[in-house]
Amino acid sequence: MTMITILLLALITFTTRYLFLEGRLPIRMGAKARQFLSYSGPAILTAICMPIIFIKDHHLNVALNNPYLGAAIVAIIAAWKTGNIYWTVGLGMLVFLLYSGLSL
16 A cells, blocks of 8 residues: 555656646646745745754754754855855854854
8 A cells, every 4th residue: 555655646746747847748837826836945945944953852952052053043144144045055054063063
C-alpha cells in the first residue's frame, strides 16, 4: 500500500509539473493562478525552517544563545535592508558560525 501511494504521488507530481512546464502544450496558467502560486515558495520555506529554528530536543528554544535564532534574525534584517540573496545567506551563515563557535 505504501509503495502504491508513493508511486501515485510521484505520478501526480510529474504530471502537474510536466503540463505547466512543457512549452509545446497549449496549457497556460492565468495571472491569478500565478499570483496565488507565487506565495507557495515562501510558505514552504517557512514551514521547513521554523521547526529547525525554534525546536531543540522537542522543546521550544527561544534563548539568546540559540545560534539558529540569531542567524535567522540577522538574515531577516539583511534581506529587508539589502534585498540581496548573497548578503542575506552570507551574513546569516557568518552569524550562525560565530554563535556556534561561541557556544561550543
